[in-house]
Each structure stands twice: as structure tokens, then as C-alpha cells.
Amino acid sequence: MRGNRTTIVAYVLFMAALATVIEKTVTASSAEGPAARQARIERGAHLVRTMGCNDCHTPWQMGPRGPEPDMTRALIGHPSDLVMPPPPRLPEGPWIGVTSATNTAWAGPWGVSFTANLTPDPDNGLGKWTEEMFIATMRTGRHEGKGRPLLPPMPYPMIAALGDDDVKALFAYLQSLPPSTNKVPQPIDPPDGQR
Numbered sequence: 001m002r003g004n005r006t007t008i009v010a011y012v013l014f015m016a017a018l019a020t021v022i023e024k025t026v027t028a029s030s031a032e033g034p035a036a037r038q039a040r041i042e043r044g045a046h047l048v049r050t051m052g053c054n055d056c057h058t059p060w061q062m063g064p065r066g067p068e069p070d071m072t073r074a075l076i077g078h079p080s081d082l083v084m085p086p087p088p089r090l091p092e093g094p095w096i097g098v099t100s101a102t103n104t105a106w107a108g109p110w111g112v113s114f115t116a117n118l119t120p121d122p123d124n125g126l127g128k129w130t131e132e133m134f135i136a137t138m139r140t141g142r143h144e145g146k147g148r149p150l151l152p153p154m155p156y157p158m159i160a161a162l163g164d165d166d167v168k169a170l171f172a173y174l175q176s177l178p179p180s181t182n183k184v185p186q187p188i189d190p191p192d193g194q195r
Contacts, residue, residue, distance in 0.1 A: 037172065044173025047166060048075075056115045056153060059102040067103070075174070076182040077125075078104035078114035084185075087112060097152065106153055112188040113151035121179035126171075134171040135164065151187055 058069035059079050079102060087098055087107030097108030104115045117125040136145020138159040143150065150156050159167065
């Protein structure tokens with residue numbers, strides 16, 4: 001009989017401890033309410049502005065002061081309606097690459113890269129991505145954290161130097177954008193013998 005009481009007491013203590021853990025988890029989840037989420041999104045927006053994400057992921061247009069990002073197409077990547085001709089061959093010398101007038105297509109020894117659609121569109125952007133996939137991509141320099149290497153000019157080493165909270169803030173901001181159905185072309189390998 002005494003063994004049963006010990007088991008019952010142990011069970012009651014276990015259930016009390018479990019209830020405490022659950023309560024703390026729910027409380028922590030409540031802390032990530034609308035205000036905390038908004039603060040994270042605002043931090044991500046600040047990082048996008050200060051790190052220059054729009055310089056490449058937002059197509060440029062000619063403005064009153066010269067070329068500038070077209071913020072009506074913020075972070076949609078290379079415009080799908082802009083089909084690029086083959087890049088010009090670079091002359092001998094210190095040049096390493098060329099870029100399109102929209103600043104969204106780049107060519108060099110790696111081939112041709114097109115800046116990605118960072119909006120949350122599920123078919124053409126980051127809509128199906130998880131926070132974990134985004135973090136892995138920024139840490140490894142590989143698409144979805146495990147695929148092909150990210151190509152120039154993507155400065156993923158700079159983003160990899162950020163703390164997890166900042167990378168999560170970037171993702172939260174990008175997920176808060178209006179989705180764009182803009183379909184970015186796949187990278188183009190360099191011609192044989194030109195790597």
C-alpha cells in the first residue's frame with residue numbers, strides 16, 4: 001500500500017511540475033503577442049533599410065536624382081518581364097562583373113544571377129519558407145539551407161554575422177510584406193570553360 005502512495009505522490013508532483021511548465025510556456029507565448037510581433041517586424045524593416053536589401057532585391061528606376069529603387073516593387077527581385085540578353089563579355093583586366101540597369105541581374109565568372117523575390121508569395125517568393133529554412137540559408141549560404149550556393153552579389157556572410165533575433169526579425173518583416181507573384185528566373189551557369 002505504501003508503494004502505491006509513493007507512486008501517487010510522485011504522480012501528483014509530476015503533474016504539478018508539468019502544469020507549471022505549461023503555464024510558463026503559455027505565458028511566454030502570450031509575451032510574443034501582437035506588440036512583440038510588431039516590434040520584431042519593425043526591427044526587421046530597419047535592418048532591411050540599413051543593410052541595403054532594396055539595393056538589389058528591389059528593381060531600380062530612373063528618378064529625379066538618378067537611379068533609385070522603385071519602392072512600388074519593393075523586394076520583388078528581378079522583374080519577370082525583363083528578359084536579359086546574354087551578358088557582355090568582360091574585357092581582360094580588373095573587372096569582375098556586370099549588372100543590369102535594374103540592379104537585379106548580375107553576371108560574372110559564376111554565370112548570371114538574379115535577385116530573389118523576398119515577398120511571402122508561396123509560389124514565387126518566401127511564402128513556403130519556414131523561419132528555420134531562412135536562418136539556415138543565411139548561415140550556410142545555401143538555398144533553403146541545403147540547396148545550391150547563393151550567388152554574388154548576395155552578402156550572406158554579413159547576414160550570418162547577425163544574431164538569431166535579428167535574422168528572425170528580417171524573416172518576420174519579409175513575411176509581413178504584400179506577396180508578389182513576380183517569378184524570378186533561375187541562375188544561368190557560365191559558358192563551358194569560362195569559370
